[in-house]
Amino acid sequence: MKSIFSLKGALSILFLLASSFATHFYFLQSDSYFTVNADALHQMAVFQKFLAENFRNGNFMWSWNYGIGGDLFGEFGYYYSTSLFFWISVLFNFDTIFDTVQLKLGFSILKSFCSMFIMFILLKYLKRSYVASVVGALMYGGSIFFLKHSLLWDFMVDSMVWLPLMILGFERWLKEKKWGLFIAGLFFMLSTNFYFAFKSSVFLMIYAIFAFLGTKQDFTVKSILRFFIGWGKFYLLAFGLAAAAFIPSIYALFHTDRGGKVNDIPLTFAPEYYAGILEKTFNLDGTYSILGLPVALLFLYIAGYTFLNRREKSFLYMSLFMYFLYFVPFAHSFFNGLSEMQIRWVYLLVFSVSITSAFLIDRVAENKEKIMTSKAVIPFLVLIFGLFAPIYKDGAAFTAYEWLAFCLTVLCFIVLLLAGKLGKKAFYLLITAILAVNTFGTQAYFSKKSLGSFYGQDRIDSSVLSRPGLENKAELDMIRSIQTSDSGFYRIINDGNNYHNAPMYQDYHGAGTYSSLLNGKLQYFLKQHHNVLFDRDSINKFNHFNNRFYLESYMGIKYHIVPRNADAPIAGAKMINQNETLKVYENLYALPIAFMQTEYASKEDVEDLSFIDRDELLLQAVYTDKPVKVLDWEKYNVSDLNSERIDRPEQLIAENVEQNGDVWKVHENGTVTIPIEKRQDGQVLIEADLKSAQGNRFDMEVEGIRTQKVPVKDKYAYPAKGFVFNLSPSFNKDSVTIKLSPGEYQVSSIKIYHQKMDTERVKQLQKQSLTNIQYDKNKVSGEIKVTEDGMLTASIPYSRGWKTFVNGEEAETYTVNQVFAGTPLKKGTYKIEFVYTTPLLKESLMVSITALFITIFALFRSKRRKD
Numbered sequence: 001m002k003s004i005f006s007l008k009g010a011l012s013i014l015f016l017l018a019s020s021f022a023t024h025f026y027f028l029q030s031d032s033y034f035t036v037n038a039d040a041l042h043q044m045a046v047f048q049k050f051l052a053e054n055f056r057n058g059n060f061m062w063s064w065n066y067g068i069g070g071d072l073f074g075e076f077g078y079y080y081s082t083s084l085f086f087w088i089s090v091l092f093n094f095d096t097i098f099d100t101v102q103l104k105l106g107f108s109i110l111k112s113f114c115s116m117f118i119m120f121i122l123l124k125y126l127k128r129s130y131v132a133s134v135v136g137a138l139m140y141g142g143s144i145f146f147l148k149h150s151l152l153w154d155f156m157v158d159s160m161v162w163l164p165l166m167i168l169g170f171e172r173w174l175k176e177k178k179w180g181l182f183i184a185g186l187f188f189m190l191s192t193n194f195y196f197a198f199k200s201s202v203f204l205m206i207y208a209i210f211a212f213l214g215t216k217q218d219f220t221v222k223s224i225l226r227f228f229i230g231w232g233k234f235y236l237l238a239f240g241l242a243a244a245a246f247i248p249s250i251y252a253l254f255h256t257d258r259g260g261k262v263n264d265i266p267l268t269f270a271p272e273y274y275a276g277i278l279e280k281t282f283n284l285d286g287t288y289s290i291l292g293l294p295v296a297l298l299f300l301y302i303a304g305y306t307f308l309n310r311r312e313k314s315f316l317y318m319s320l321f322m323y324f325l326y327f328v329p330f331a332h333s334f335f336n337g338l339s340e341m342q343i344r345w346v347y348l349l350v351f352s353v354s355i356t357s358a359f360l361i362d363r364v365a366e367n368k369e370k371i372m373t374s375k376a377v378i379p380f381l382v383l384i385f386g387l388f389a390p391i392y393k394d395g396a397a398f399t400a401y402e403w404l405a406f407c408l409t410v411l412c413f414i415v416l417l418l419a420g421k422l423g424k425k426a427f428y429l430l431i432t433a434i435l436a437v438n439t440f441g442t443q444a445y446f447s448k449k450s451l452g453s454f455y456g457q458d459r460i461d462s463s464v465l466s467r468p469g470l471e472n473k474a475e476l477d478m479i480r481s482i483q484t485s486d487s488g489f490y491r492i493i494n495d496g497n498n499y500h501n502a503p504m505y506q507d508y509h510g511a512g513t514y515s516s517l518l519n520g521k522l523q524y525f526l527k528q529h530h531n532v533l534f535d536r537d538s539i540n541k542f543n544h545f546n547n548r549f550y551l552e553s554y555m556g557i558k559y560h561i562v563p564r565n566a567d568a569p570i571a572g573a574k575m576i577n578q579n580e581t582l583k584v585y586e587n588l589y590a591l592p593i594a595f596m597q598t599e600y601a602s603k604e605d606v607e608d609l610s611f612i613d614r615d616e617l618l619l620q621a622v623y624t625d626k627p628v629k630v631l632d633w634e635k636y637n638v639s640d641l642n643s644e645r646i647d648r649p650e651q652l653i654a655e656n657v658e659q660n661g662d663v664w665k666v667h668e669n670g671t672v673t674i675p676i677e678k679r680q681d682g683q684v685l686i687e688a689d690l691k692s693a694q695g696n697r698f699d700m701e702v703e704g705i706r707t708q709k710v711p712v713k714d715k716y717a718y719p720a721k722g723f724v725f726n727l728s729p730s731f732n733k734d735s736v737t738i739k740l741s742p743g744e745y746q747v748s749s750i751k752i753y754h755q756k757m758d759t760e761r762v763k764q765l766q767k768q769s770l771t772n773i774q775y776d777k778n779k780v781s782g783e784i785k786v787t788e789d790g791m792l793t794a795s796i797p798y799s800r801g802w803k804t805f806v807n808g809e810e811a812e813t814y815t816v817n818q819v820f821a822g823t824p825l826k827k828g829t830y831k832i833e834f835v836y837t838t839p840l841l842k843e844s845l846m847v848s849i850t851a852l853f854i855t856i857f858a859l860f861r862s863k864r865r866k867d
Contacts, residue, residue: 023141061777119351165185167185303371375416379413493557672750786826
């Protein structure tokens with residue numbers, strides 16, 4: 001490895017460093033920012049700034065600005081919290097969204113260089129030439145897979161850095177039986193991201209199998225066991241070292257609610273998918289391209305195969321196996337954890353092809369005089385007639401990229417035909433130039449046409465980053481005004497933006513988030529148990545409580561920020577502030593974070609209630625996950641709940657809707673109008689139990705309130721049953737009109753309720769609540785005087801990480817009302833403290849410390865043996 005410190009090595013590394021900037025040239029010279037108005041902005045940019053601020057302040061466990069309160073270390077392990085690159089970024093100051101996305105561009109260049117550099121070292125260790133090592137590294141770290149994911153989901157390319165390090169460590173163990181680097185590579189791979197750790201771990205097994213087949217070993221049971229146990233024990237040791245990062249994240253994963261869908265994975269793709277196999281491999285087949293491999297690879301594979309030795313052929317076979325998996329639907333599901341199909345594993349294919357290309361370049365160059373004419377003609381004809389001719393036949397003009405690929409195909413054909421007459425250096429130079437030009441050309445075209453134009457990176461300017469929910473002065477001024485005048489604990493809903501993670505960025509306790517590892521019980525509570533309506537269903541999002549009186553009171557929603565022309569969002573709210581664009585309403589009936597309830601309801605009673613009645617029950621009684629034996633309290637009579645049906649279904653009027661029993665066929669502009677009995681005050685809510693008969697996407701609107709149901713088979717669909725619409729407090733009609741997009745629907749029921757707002761009950765609970773509330777990072781404390789035995793109910797999402805202390809002594813914490821934390825109290829005066837620790841963090845940290853001691857001992861023992 002001393003060769004990398006030679007002049008050639010230094011020049012190679014400088015070339016890769018320059019290449020990492022060149023691959024980002026489009027973004028460096030762009031007047032736009034390194035983000036797009038999708039997950040990159042709605043999630044990644046916000047998460048990185050939010051987590052960095054919390055971690056700098058010593059808060060690693062919990063934040064009230066995440067959802068209605070959520071775990072930081074475990075639930076963000078999927079994104080950043082365990083990433084080395086993120087922890088390096090914490091050293092930098094990025095106070096605004098502008099700073100954050102600019103920093104991301106710098107880190108994208110850094111990760112690109114690191115992936116190329118480590119890949120280069122790996123190829124040099126495998127005794128590849130400088131030229132082949134540079135080209136292989138460039139193809140890997142400069143792939144469009146890297147560019148696309150670095151822009152859209154930057155955390156996903158961290159594993160592209162650690163994969164070649166892990167393989168380098170494996171090769172070093174295989175050849176020299178030195179295992180320190182292998183442990184390091186495995187540690188970074190396992191600790192950075194559990195999701196990609198799974199993919200890379202599967203690939204390690206595949207790599208090991210082909211490595212075993214490529215070495216001259218006896219294929220006996222003993223040799224197989226010795227080989228796999230030999231490196232497997234180091235994998236287990238590295239897993240132990242990474243436990244503190246890996247296990248809390250896995251715990252969070254297993255406590256999400258992904259809807260319980262069964263994914264229908266076909267055995268094969270449609271025939272037309274395979275008909276475009278060359279286009280999917282070598283061309284940029286539209287905006288969703290993910291491979292875009294250089295056309296020269298087909299020439300190299302065909303021309304160089306016979307020149308490879310047994311071990312080198314194992315790399316080629318491995319790359320062909322990974323390529324085969326690319327066209328197998330089940331592989332896309334398997335690498336995604338046996339879930340829906342995703343292409344995020346393709347970096348493994350890119351790695352396999354890149355490492356193989358380095359061997360092929362060297363062997364073809366060394367044997368150029370032996371290349372038969374047919375080995376140049378066959379790939380040339382395949383590409384001309386299989387890739388370019390169909391484009392010409394369809395009458396479509398070649399794109400700039402297709403012209404580039406065509407010219408390089410012709411050039412590669414000529415170079416191979418003349419290979420025997422070219423000097424070795426000239427041949428190396430030409431092949432390298434073809435591959436490099438193809439790689440840079442692919443990057444440039446893909447960046448401009450796909451990432452820039454289609455995904456919209458070229459449309460991100462300061463006005464986008466200053467939209468409501470982000471760096472918006474009007475909103476920020478209003479939020480700071482609320483926080484200055486009210487220093488207590490409460491939650492705010494900002495109705496004026498669609499950024500679910502705005503509370504994280506704008507620094508307030510909100511009621512929503514957009515994240516992949518949502519608390520499963522909370523998601524179930526909102527979307528199935530209470531059927532809160534959102535603009536579209538999703539397994540990853542929530543952002544309000546539908547302005548439903550009892551839900552918002554229970555959750556402590558004290559303030560609403562709304563556009564200036566909007567009505568009061570919730571009945572009884574009082575406007576307290578306004579500026580040129582916004583108004584603030586105060587909910588006088590918001591409850592503190594914890595309050596006493598003295599009656600209980602059974603789970604059976606709750607399940608039989610309508611969604612509307614379940615709302616009110618939250619303030620009338622409590623139901624728990626298990627019997628509370630320490631309390632002798634009364635059972636609440638659910639018949640006392642005050643909702644009443646006010647619809648007159650027999651007078652329903654349908655326009656452009658054909659009704660056949662419970663099947664509705666809705667045509668263009670189809671509406672259904674249902675007369676109701678008018679009531680004073682209170683809320684009017686509609687429970688609609690209907691669905692698309694074919695499981696298709698559809699839109700539904702009730703009195704100006706819209707929602708969209710995504711297709712049942714959509715990977716992000718959440719299987720909630722029906723809808724609940726809460727009409728505006730200003731609604732004063734004698735009928736309700738429902739609009740549906742054209743289609744066929746299965747309609748089980750449509751019920752319209754009037755629900756009185758029991759403000760007196762809220763006032764009672766406000767008097768029986770926690771006072772002198774103090775909260776900081778991962779704890780909440782306060783005092784309470786209990787006049788009647790009951791359950792102290794908190795609007796804190798329950799987790800085994802929460803501990804409750806009553807007068808300094810730990811008390812049992814119950815799951816109450818499906819998802820919240822509570823503890824029983826008898827009559828008396830108490831000091832209460834809720835304290836949170838990321839679940840399994842302490843236990844997994846002990847595992848990591850133990851593994852560290854074992855590693856140190858093993859290294860010391862290994863050194864002593866050598867001495």
